[in-house]
Structure formats: C-alpha cells, structure tokens
Amino acid sequence: MVIATGAVTNLFGNSEIEKHAFGLKTVGEFLDLRNHIFTDFEKALQTVNYDDRQALIDIVIVGGGPTGVEMAGALAEMRKYIIPKDYRELNHQEVDIYLIQGGGNLLQGMDDSLGDAFVEYLRKMDVKVLLNARVDQIPEDHVVTADGQKIVAGKVVWTVGVTCEIAEGFEREKFYGRGNRLRVNAFNQLTEDNFIFALGDAAMMESENMQYGHPQVTQPAIQQAKNLARNLRKSQGD
Numbered sequence: 479m480v481i482a483t484g485a486v487t488n489l490f491g492n493s494e495i496e497k498h499a500f501g502l503k504t505v506g507e508f509l510d511l512r513n514h515i516f517t518d519f520e521k522a523l524q525t526v527n528y529d530d531r532q533a534l535i536d537i538v539i540v541g542g543g544p545t546g547v548e549m550a551g552a553l554a555e556m557r558k559y560i561i562p563k564d565y566r567e568l569n570h571q572e573v574d575i576y577l578i579q580g581g582g583n584l585l586q587g588m589d590d591s592l593g594d595a596f597v598e599y600l601r602k603m604d605v606k607v608l609l610n611a612r613v614d615q616i617p618e619d620h621v622v623t624a625d626g627q628k629i630v631a632g633k634v635v636w637t638v639g640v641t642c643e644i645a646e647g648f649e650r651e652k653f654y655g656r657g658n659r660l661r662v663n664a665f666n667q668l669t670e671d672n673f674i675f676a677l678g679d680a681a682m683m684e685s686e687n688m689q690y691g692h693p694q695v696t697q698p699a700i701q702q703a704k705n706l707a708r709n710l711r712k713s714q715g716d
C-alpha cells in the first residue's frame with residue numbers, strides 16, 4: 479500500500495477560518511474564490527455606500543509564504559490590468575489588497591533578502607503588506623489582528639500552511655512527525671517489517687540535511703514515486 483494523500487489546508491482547528499475564509503488547496507477552492515471576486519465586483523457597481531463597497535471589493539490574504547505572495551501579486555495585476563478594462567465604472571484604486579504575515583518577513587525559510595525584495599516589490603504594486611501581524615479572529619466580513627487592528631474585507635484568503643490528515647489505524651505518536659506527515663525511511667517505508675509506504679507531501683523522510691523531511695513541493699513527490707516504483711520492481715526480482 480502506498481499512501482500519497484498529500485496535504486490539506488491547516489485551519490488550526492479554528493471553525494471561523496473554515497466558515498469565513500477561502501483556502502487555496504484545491505481547484506474547487508480557487509474557482510470558488512474567483513467566482514466570489516467577480517460576483518462581488520458586479521455587486522459593487524451598484525453599491526453607492528463607500529463602506530459597503532469596500533467590504534465587497536477589498537481582499538485580505540493571510541499568510542506570507544509562497545502561495546500568499548503569489549496570490550497578492552496576481553490580484554495586484556488583476557487590479558491594474560483587468561478592472562480598468564472589464565469594470566470601467568469601478569475605481570480600481572479603491573480595491574485594497576492586504577497581505578498579512580505573522581512573522582517579520584515574507585517567504586520565511588528562504589533567504590531573507592528574497593523576503594525583503596518581495597515586500598518592496600509588492601508595496602510598489604500597492605499591496606498593503608503587514609508584517610508581524612497575526613490574525614486571530616475572522617468574523618464574517620473582517621479580520622482582527624492580535625494587536626487589535628480591524629480590517630474590513632468580505633473575502634479573506636487563508637494561506638497559512640498545510641497539514642496532513644491522520645489516517646485511521648496509524649497511531650499518531652508512532653507514525654507521524656511534524657505537520658502530521660508519516661515518518662518514512664530512505665525507501666519510503668513506514669517500518670521495515672511491512673509493505674506500507676508513503677510519499678510526497680504526506681511523507682517525512684528525515685535525513686541529516688533535511689531534519690523535517692523534504693519540502694512539500696512537486697519534485698520530491700515525483701522523484702520519490704519513481705524511486706519507489708523502481709524499488710518495488712526490484713523487490714519482485716525484475
């Protein structure tokens with residue numbers, strides 16, 4: 479058995495996030511967000527009150543990792559190039575895009591200079607980048623940061639990280655490591671005495687260089703899958 483179930487959005491057990499924020503893990507979530515953005519722009523065209531209009535058009539992204547940064551840049555480009563053409567009656571400068579990051583820099587875990595460069599780049603694109611700001615409440619149409627800042631926005635995008643689902647029958651203490659990833663040996667095997675394997679985002683192959691396993695990106699998943707297929711064939715004597 480090969481477990482390759484990937485990861486899921488980490489909601490930190492907070493039901494407000496699940497109810498009021500958009501995740502960015504599945505194609506369905508992306509399409510849902512896109513539909514809400516355009517539906518709200520349509521509504522904004524008929525909304526006279528300034529505050530009501532802001533709630534429809536402003537977007538808050540929580541989490542300044544690769545997904546949040548990419549999303550903020552894409553939305554800033556949409557504001558610059560798409561809105562003036564497709565929503566001419568809407569003042570595109572009224573659309574505020576916030577990127578809220580709990581840590582002191584964007585893209586943590588990568589070189590600091592990269593985070594600095596992206597803060598500068600996104601601010602030039604008029605994205606409101608808030609650092610050291612931890613979102614701890616997401617009521618229906620706004621977010622509240624730990625230091626009490628309230629930001630009104632009908633759409634909150636949650637890109638704070640991923641976790642893995644615990645599979646029934648595998649004890650947490652014995653089989654799982656950081657991020658609920660299944661601990662595997664160099665052969666992607668859960669334990670040496672069975673034929674259960676895990677790979678990709680769901681697996682944590684600890685090594686000297688990678689204390690917490692490989693990064694949860696595509697290449698480790700593809701390479702582990704190919705390597706495991708080769709090993710399984712070899713174990714059958716091929």
Ligand SMILES: Cc1cc2nc3c(=O)[nH]c(=O)nc-3n(C[C@H](O)[C@H](O)[C@H](O)COP(=O)(O)OP(=O)(O)OC[C@H]3O[C@@H](n4cnc5c(N)ncnc54)[C@H](O)[C@@H]3O)c2cc1C
Binds near residue numbers: 504695697
């Ligand atoms: C927004 C976003 C942007 C990303 N950008 C990049 C990027 O630019 N470059 C990059 O290298 N990586 C990127 N990644 C990471 C990359 O998508 C993952 O690392 C990669 O998809 C992991 O592959 P996987 O096969 O382990 O898991 P997945 O691709 O997640 O596949 C797991 C599959 O298992 C299915 N599944 C889950 N549970 C069950 C079950 N119980 N039964 C049956 N099926 C189940 C899931 O529905 C899913 O289809 C990004 C991820 C996200 C969310």
